[in-house]
Amino acid sequence: MPGVVMTPDNIRSRKLPVVTNVVIAVAAFAIAAAIVLGLDIGNWVLVAVFGAAFYLIGLSVVAGRIEGKRAARNRTMKALIYTACVLAVLPLISVIWTLVTKGLARFDADFFGSSMNNIGARDANGGAYHAIIGTLEQVGLATLMAVPVGVLGAIYLVEYGRGKFAGTVRFFVDVMTGVPSIVAGLFVYTFWVLGVSPIFNDGRPQASGFAAAMALAVLMLPTVVRSTEEMLRLVPGPLREGSYALGVPQWKTILRVVLPTALPGIVTGIMLAVARAAGETAPVLLAAGGLAAINFNPFEGGQSSLALFVYQQAGDGSKFAPDRAWTAALTLVALVLILTVAAKLLARRNKLSR
Structure with a gap:
């Protein structure tokens, strides 16, 4: 457009670095572990739930400051979908792991x-x-x-x-x-x-x-x-x-x-x-x-x-x-x-x- 100077900031939108995303996740789960295990109110399953919630909150805040509100909402919803998928699979993995580890005790010919x-x-x-x-x-x-x-x-x-x-x-x-x-x-x-x-x-x-x-x-x-x-x-x-x-x-x-x-x-x-x-x-x-x-x-x-x-x-x-x-x-x-x-x-x- 006439009168608009194209700069790198205009052409390329700012994105949340991958390192920052990882830092948010590590900090969220560390805080969740400190709360759950420190207060002895649950096990690693509750740590995963609290950590996912803290991660979504932290991601929304940090992404909003770096990428803007619209991009932050999109990133947060995408992370919410992936988190929900992981949380849905965790109980299945837990059940399978428990069955295999405890079920092999009598997995013999006599049984x-x-x-x-x-x-x-x-x-x-x-x-x-x-x-x-x-x-x-x-x-x-x-x-x-x-x-x-x-x-x-x-x-x-x-x-x-x-x-x-x-x-x-x-x-x-x-x-x-x-x-x-x-x-x-x-x-x-x-x-x-x-x-x-x-x-x-x-x-x-x-x-x-x-x-x-x-x-x-x-x-x-x-x-x-x-x-x-x-x-x-x-x-x-x-x-x-x-x-x-x-x-x-x-x-x-x-x-x-x-x-x-x-x-x-x-x-x-x-x-x-x-x-x-x-x-x-x-x-x-x-x-x-x-x-x-x-x-x-x-x-x-x-x-x-x-x-x-x-x-x-x-x-x-x-x-x-x-x-x-x-x-x-x-x-x-x-x-x-x-x-x-x-x-x-x-x-x-x-x-x-x-």
Whole structure:
């Protein structure tokens, strides 16, 4: 512009040096550590929270004096986003670190090859083989019951559902999403264990892994329906229209076009439901009884699960019980992780997704 002399200050705006940013962060966390640890009001997690707050305040003040208010607000909001991300990850890292460090104490062959049958409070041995078997069988049966019904229900709601009946189905699915797990366990205990099982057991109620699987299926069903419904709605409409234009019937369009397109998201929703079922304690305690011995038959006799095993060992008075509880918790997390990775790989290699 005429009459304006271009200088380096006009051309280049002032920026906060990286060294200054680092100094602010170090000073903020040092002050937070002095306050939290000096007053003995918390641990390093509280230090991280206070340090992040002090860092944002200090950054806003210093950046405002160097870069100006507008640039300082932009820098502060960006730092707030990064800080929130770090704070969100810290609890996950803490949980994983605690599980690994404490769970390796009993990560041995005896733990994975024996049960708690005839193990007393002074016995250092005993393992979770019976609980691992119970978890795999119960979650497997629950998946076989919940996934087909949930996926077909979601297909109906997205592709066919119209009118009051579809609205009623959505309403009850939403209600079931918030049902406490112990309510599902009580329902199956009353219906199956007390009502149906005596017919096949000479009039005596009998807890079983299958009963626990039914309770877990009740908990899995709404998650499968809602996640599958959302994934099916994300499939672009032109894909369906192109298939219909070629004369392909609706059922084949759903099978060959819609489902393969939404398959990765559907698998993710199913694995979320599986993870929830694997971590439930109350339904297994009510419906399966929590047997300490090995039982490969889920249709006869009680069973345990890893989540129930963790609960029982955490409340046990034996000095050896906490190590078993931590190792079982690590095993449960590793099992869910392995199943999730395997399901993802199978979904990618499935011919429906090509």
